[in-house]
Amino acid sequence: MADLLIHQLLIPLAYIMAIVLPLVIAVAMFVYWERKVIGWMHVRMGPNKIGPFGMLQAFADVVKLLIKEVILPTKANRFLYYMAPMIALVPALAAWAVVPFSSKLVLSNANAGVLYLLAMTSMGVYGIIIAGWASNSRYALLGAMRSAAQVISYELAMGLCLVCVLVLAGSLNLTDIVNAQAGGKGLFDWFWLPLLPVFVIYFIAGVAETNRAPFDVAEGESEIVAGFHVEYSGSAFALFFLAEYANMILVSFLASILFLGGWLSPLQGWVHADAPGWINWIWTGGFIWLFIKAFVMSFLFLWFRATFPRYRYDQIMRLGWKVLIPIAIVWVLVAGCMKYFGVVTIGTGV
Amino acid sequence: MNPQLFQLICFYAFGFVTVAAALAVITLRNTVHAVLALVLTFFSTACLWMLADAEFLALALIVVYVGAVMVLFLFVVMMLDIDQEKMREGFVKFLPVGLVVAVVMLVEMLGLIGVRAMHAQLMGADPAAAAGLSNTAWLGMALYTKYLLPFEVAALILTVGVVAAVALTLRQRSAQRYASASEQVKVKSGDRIRIVKMAATLPAEESPVPLQESKS
Numbered sequence: 001m002a003d004l005l006i007h008q009l010l011i012p013l014a015y016i017m018a019i020v021l022p023l024v025i026a027v028a029m030f031v032y033w034e035r036k037v038i039g040w041m042h043v044r045m046g047p048n049k050i051g052p053f054g055m056l057q058a059f060a061d062v063v064k065l066l067i068k069e070v071i072l073p074t075k076a077n078r079f080l081y082y083m084a085p086m087i088a089l090v091p092a093l094a095a096w097a098v099v100p101f102s103s104k105l106v107l108s109n110a111n112a113g114v115l116y117l118l119a120m121t122s123m124g125v126y127g128i129i130i131a132g133w134a135s136n137s138r139y140a141l142l143g144a145m146r147s148a149a150q151v152i153s154y155e156l157a158m159g160l161c162l163v164c165v166l167v168l169a170g171s172l173n174l175t176d177i178v179n180a181q182a183g184g185k186g187l188f189d190w191f192w193l194p195l196l197p198v199f200v201i202y203f204i205a206g207v208a209e210t211n212r213a214p215f216d217v218a219e220g221e222s223e224i225v226a227g228f229h230v231e232y233s234g235s236a237f238a239l240f241f242l243a244e245y246a247n248m249i250l251v252s253f254l255a256s257i258l259f260l261g262g263w264l265s266p267l268q269g270w271v272h273a274d275a276p277g278w279i280n281w282i283w284t285g286g287f288i289w290l291f292i293k294a295f296v297m298s299f300l301f302l303w304f305r306a307t308f309p310r311y312r313y314d315q316i317m318r319l320g321w322k323v324l325i326p327i328a329i330v331w332v333l334v335a336g337c338m339k340y341f342g343v344v345t346i347g348t349g350v
Numbered sequence: 351m352n353p354q355l356f357q358l359i360c361f362y363a364f365g366f367v368t369v370a371a372a373l374a375v376i377t378l379r380n381t382v383h384a385v386l387a388l389v390l391t392f393f394s395t396a397c398l399w400m401l402a403d404a405e406f407l408a409l410a411l412i413v414v415y416v417g418a419v420m421v422l423f424l425f426v427v428m429m430l431d432i433d434q435e436k437m438r439e440g441f442v443k444f445l446p447v448g449l450v451v452a453v454v455m456l457v458e459m460l461g462l463i464g465v466r467a468m469h470a471q472l473m474g475a476d477p478a479a480a481a482g483l484s485n486t487a488w489l490g491m492a493l494y495t496k497y498l499l500p501f502e503v504a505a506l507i508l509t510v511g512v513v514a515a516v517a518l519t520l521r522q523r524s525a526q527r528y529a530s531a532s533e534q535v536k537v538k539s540g541d542r543i544r545i546v547k548m549a550a551t552l553p554a555e556e557s558p559v560p561l562q563e564s565k566s
Contacts, residue, residue, distance in 0.1 A: 008356075080386075111484040115409040122417025126389070129421065133382060133428050141428065148425050152418055159413075172486055318531060 015107050019096050027245040028058035034302045041306040065241075068234035073136055076231070080134035085232065085239035088127020092243040095120035095250055100175045102263045102287040113174040114162055117254065121158075121209060124247060125151040128211070128218065128228045131240070135231040143227025146313060147211060147218035153320040154208040154215075160328035161202040164195050164335040165258045168344055178262035182347030184269030190261035194344050198331045199259040201324045203300065206251035208320070210244060212301055214308035215316055222310075248301050249294065256293035263290040361401055368394040381427045389420045403479075406486040 032047065032055060039046025047054035072081060098113040100106035110116055125148060132144020166172060168191055169180040183189030192199045208215040219227030229240050256262060264285040271283035281288060311319070338344045371394060374387035392415045399408035481488055493501050 110405075112405050112409055112486045115406070115413065115486070119409045119412040119417065122413055125417075125421055129424055129428075130386070133424075145425065145428075148421050152421055155417065314529070315531070 016097075019107060020093055023093070023096065023246060023249070024242065026249060027242055028062060029055075030245055030249065030298065031061070031241075032058040034305075037299070037302045038306045041303075062238065065238040066235050070234040070236045071231070073231045076136040077134040080130050081231075082236065084127050084131035084134055085236045085243070086127075087130060088124060088243040089239050089246075091120040091123040091127075092246040092250065096246075098174055099250070099253055100178065100257065100262065101290060102285075103175065103179070105287060106175060109173065109175055112172045114166060114172045114177070117174075118155075118159060118162065121247070121250075122151075122155055124209075124243065127240070127243065131232065132228040135228075137231050139224040139226075139230050140228050142224050143218045143220075143230070146220075147228060150211070150215065150217065150316055150320075151209055153317060154205040154324075157201055157320060157324040157328050158205040158209060160325065160332060161195075161198045161205065162258070163332050164198045164328070165191055167332065167335045167339055168194065168346070170339075170346065174257055174262075178257055178264060180346045181261040182264055182268060183345065186268055186270050187261065187266035189268070189345075189347065190259060190264070192259040194338055195259060195331065195335065197327055198335075199255070201328050202259065203251075203255050203297070204324065205320075206255065207301065207304060208316070210247045210251060210301075212244075212248060213305040214311050216310060217313050217316060220310060249298055252294040252297035252301070253290070255297045256290055260293045260297075261289075262293075263287050265289055357401060361398065364394045364397045364401065368398060381430065382424070385420065385424050385427050388423075389416055392416050392420065403485055405484070406489050 035057070036046035036054070047057035050056045050060045070082075072078060095117055097108045098106070098110050098116050100109070128147045128151075129144045132140040132142075132147070135141075165177060169177040171177060171180065181190045211218045217223075217227075219229065224230070229237055232240060261268075265281070265283050266289070267283040268285060273283070274280075368391055371387045371390040375384050375391060378384045378387060392411060396408040396411045396416070399405075399411065477488060477492075481491075483491065
């Protein structure tokens with residue numbers, strides 16, 4: 001019994017904590033990095049008072065949020081009001097279960113990993129909708145409505161992008177998808193090259209799915225104050241914040257895994273030197289490459305936020321339905337032809 | 351505790367949640383709560399299917415129903431302004447009709463279950479496991495080889511349905527104004543705004559000099 005308890009419960013729990021804890025810290029540092037980067041782009045300093053270079057600013061904010069009171073609006077639905085942040089956070093964390101960090105390092109090497117990811121990301125919108133409804137506030141409800149329509153629209157485009165990757169890789173398993181991008185032509189073996197329009201669409205849809213600028217109409221400050229989380233304060237707000245940033249990091253990781261070769265090295269097949277392990281990863285690949293790629297992709301989120309003005313709501317709908325989805329549908333056919341005529345060769349990994 | 355017992359416990363737990371949530375759907379007064387209970391029903395059904403190794407069906411149920419259909423459902427229900435008192439007014443009046451429908455449905459379902467039980471055959475071995483494939487891969491193989499024609503026909507019918515749904519909502523309204531995105535993009539700043547240069551101060555004497563205008 002004790003043996004079973006250890007193997008069925010404690011070890012998986014330890015693995016889960018080994019992903020979730022660094023993720024939460026990464027979110028905190030990402031918030032700091034965002035404020036710093038946007039500060040530089042605005043020719044400001046950004047946070048620079050707490051800790052060296054202001055690096056502890058995010059942790060100070062967390063402490064501040066946790067000791068603040070969580071206010072329940074009058075006539076709000078108490079149960080759903082408190083449930084909504086948790087419903088938003090759980091899918092954002094659960095999706096990480098199938099993310100492979102290297103060829104061996106994955107919590108659940110599920111066969112239908114991509115489907116599982118689609119299922120989890122599509123559930124994240126419930127937190128927003130329930131929050132908007134349970135707050136008993138017009139602004140919150142409007143934000144929830146916008147978010148629901150937007151997420152559903154962009155989920156279609158995102159799903160079609162995933163179909164293109166699946167067609168080329170021939171597998172739903174994320175580890176297999178990365179291995180399919182292995183080869184002797186370095187970074188030109190990755191799927192970003194044959195699927196370039198799809199890669200762009202995937203990332204745009206990812207930005208829209210996470211309700212980030214320039215698609216952040218769900219919390220458009222200029223029209224509806226703060227949208228769905230206008231009534232939330234303290235730790236409940238912190239959970240929404242955590243979910244949003246965890247989702248952003250997830251989209252960055254997925255873009256890296258699906259289109260940028262995951263943990264594979266951009267120099268794969270070009271360098272054949274024999275070096276000790278701590279140098280070898282530069283050309284044989286390792287989880288550090290995945291982190292570098294994800295870092296670059298997540299930087300794009302911040303760059304977008306500092307650069308683009310917010311889309312109008314009808315423009316968002318037009319972009320999603322009339323531009324992104326048609327291109328993605330056409331590219332499904334193109335990907336099918338590339339696969340059929342053998343334009344793209346699929347690696348098998350090592 | 352062997353794995354099978356654990357699976358059985360999970361089955362009963364998910365089954366209990368499914369039944370309880372389904373009951374909540376038809377008993378809860380608040381329509382939004384009822385829709386959320388329906389979401390929970392779908393979700394725990396997906397968990398049950400996952401236990402039965404039907405991973406593709408389970409995940410498709412979540413992606414399609416939980417992730418898309420129910421969100422739109424919730425969207426509509428939240429927008430409705432339902433008067434709870436008025437909803438209960440006709441309860442006694444409609445009770446006989448409702449009872450008749452319920453009894454007929456119950457008899458039909460029992461009959462169906464009875465017929466199925468008579469022709470019951472034990473489920474064979476999992477064909478996916480027999481073929482050495484994952485559930486999703488086997489399902490894809492079966493759909494795109496053995497059942498290709500029915501599959502394509504179903505897809506065609508769905509496409510016709512989509513076109514019909516769009517055609518139903520796309521009616522011309524005289525008061526509606528559309529913004530053409532391409533025209534909006536083509537607009538130059540000169541079409542909308544004219545910069546007028548004027549002197550910061552007016553000369554004190556003489557008649558005022560005509561203001562100098564420039565287009566930029």
